[in-house]
Amino acid sequence: MTHAAPSAADAVLAGLPGLDWLESTYTDLHAHPELSHREHRSAAICAARLRELGFEVTEGIGGTGVVGVLRNDRDGETGPVVVFRADMDGLPVAEATGLPYASTDVGLDRHGVEWPTMHACGHDFHMTWLLGAAALLAGARDAWSGTFVALFQPAEETGDGAVAMVEDGLVDRLPRPDVVIGQHVGAERAGSVHLRPGPAMSRSENLKIVVHGKGGHGSMPHYTIDPVVVAAAIVTRLQTVVARELSPFEFGVVTVGMLQAGTKANIIPATAELHVNIRSYDDGVHDRLVEAITRICRGEAAAAGCPAEPEISSYDRVPLTDNDPDVVATVRAALLDAGLEVVHGEQITGSEDFSWLPRAWGVPYAYWFIGGWDPAAYDQAVATGTERDIPSNHSPYFAPVIHPTLETGVRSAVASSLAFLGR
Ligand code: ZN
Ligand code: ZN
Numbered sequence: 001m002t003h004a005a006p007s008a009a010d011a012v013l014a015g016l017p018g019l020d021w022l023e024s025t026y027t028d029l030h031a032h033p034e035l036s037h038r039e040h041r042s043a044a045i046c047a048a049r050l051r052e053l054g055f056e057v058t059e060g061i062g063g064t065g066v067v068g069v070l071r072n073d074r075d076g077e078t079g080p081v082v083v084f085r086a087d088m089d090g091l092p093v094a095e096a097t098g099l100p101y102a103s104t105d106v107g108l109d110r111h112g113v114e115w116p117t118m119h120a121c122g123h124d125f126h127m128t129w130l131l132g133a134a135a136l137l138a139g140a141r142d143a144w145s146g147t148f149v150a151l152f153q154p155a156e157e158t159g160d161g162a163v164a165m166v167e168d169g170l171v172d173r174l175p176r177p178d179v180v181i182g183q184h185v186g187a188e189r190a191g192s193v194h195l196r197p198g199p200a201m202s203r204s205e206n207l208k209i210v211v212h213g214k215g216g217h218g219s220m221p222h223y224t225i226d227p228v229v230v231a232a233a234i235v236t237r238l239q240t241v242v243a244r245e246l247s248p249f250e251f252g253v254v255t256v257g258m259l260q261a262g263t264k265a266n267i268i269p270a271t272a273e274l275h276v277n278i279r280s281y282d283d284g285v286h287d288r289l290v291e292a293i294t295r296i297c298r299g300e301a302a303a304a305g306c307p308a309e310p311e312i313s314s315y316d317r318v319p320l321t322d323n324d325p326d327v328v329a330t331v332r333a334a335l336l337d338a339g340l341e342v343v344h345g346e347q348i349t350g351s352e353d354f355s356w357l358p359r360a361w362g363v364p365y366a367y368w369f370i371g372g373w374d375p376a377a378y379d380q381a382v383a384t385g386t387e388r389d390i391p392s393n394h395s396p397y398f399a400p401v402i403h404p405t406l407e408t409g410v411r412s413a414v415a416s417s418l419a420f421l422g423r
Pocket of ligand 1: 121157393394
């Protein structure tokens with residue numbers, strides 16, 4: 001990996017004021033969000049722009065995924081390869097921002113159910129930033145060499161878009177990257193970039209637990225084994241996993257988000273179902289959480305005399321985002337050279353499927369956040385201690401400001417990519 005001189009970024013970024021389509025592309029994408037796996041319009045917009053810029057474009061990877069490759073070899077030598085990832089999907093949220101470009105669209109989810117749609121996670125910024133960076137890099141090829149890959153991923157919100165691209169042969173369809181990088185907009189102060197080495201976002205997995213009891217009449221509990229009582233005991237006992245089994249210095253979350261059983265007050269059902277979300281910053285902690293949950297479920301079922309062990313299965317597995325320290329150091333230096341305000345990012349308990357992509361090649365990666373909240377409003381919130389009231393990602397009121405958020409994200413995408421591309 002080479003660290004390009006700051007003047008390379010300066011030369012490329014000189015074209016930024018000339019991108020007169022950037023803001024209208026953003027407001028258009030914002031006004032027309034599409035749900036996970038249904039990003040057809042967004043993907044077409046990204047693909048068309050990349051083609052216009054001279055990228056080799058492949059569409060339909062993993063459903064609606066788009067990949068654009070810009071080869072800029074020098075003297076017949078294939079230089080470094082950078083993959084920059086942006087996700088494309090919106091959320092089933094009714095937008096309440098009141099912005100002039102707010103979404104009033106409805107869209108179908110993958111099951112064909114209609115919802116109001118909103119770019120409540122800011123993936124519209126991610127697409128626009130990457131298109132802006134792609135345009136600037138395509139327009140200043142003398143300033144760098146190597147291969148720049150713009151990757152537009154579907155279905156981050158359902159946690160299965162990156163995997164879908166990998167399963168569709170992504171690794172064999174692209175040159176092997178030296179690094180995979182990406183960035184997310186958040187409710188931090190606009191203009192700031194939040195970057196940290198090591199675990200940055202949690203590993204997440206859901207467990208479905210079916211408790212098998214013995215159903216019967218509500219008036220005759222002595223002829224039954226009540227799975228509702230077993231499920232209730234499991235929920236209570238699960239609260240001890242993080243509190244009593246993890247070290248106070250280890251991070252873990254165990255949330256029972258769903259508990260379902262029964263149809264009527266005077267019927268004892270035969271089964272009860274729990275859905276548990278677990279989070280960690282460490283694969284060893286993750287394994288211990290799963291082990292403890294399994295042990296507790298089996299133990300409570302045995303204590304009640306259940307006729308069968310609980311069935312436990314997992315779904316919606318999202319990997320740990322564990323930023324490579326060397327990549328982070330290189331990116332940080334490049335962003336500072338480009339005049340950006342870089343802040344040591346906080347660990348985020350949320351999760352991202354981004355790292356399935358670098359994991360598929362076995363290459364290092366980094367993922368960071370760009371503040372999008374109006375600086376004056378942000379400072380006011382800090383002054384009055386009301387930062388927690390700033391609407392976060394996924395809120396119907398999530399409303400990052402266009403400026404300087406657009407410019408910051410394009411500048412950081414360009415500067416970070418050039419840190420790995422050659423001259
Ligand atoms: Zn999200
Ligand atoms: Zn997101």
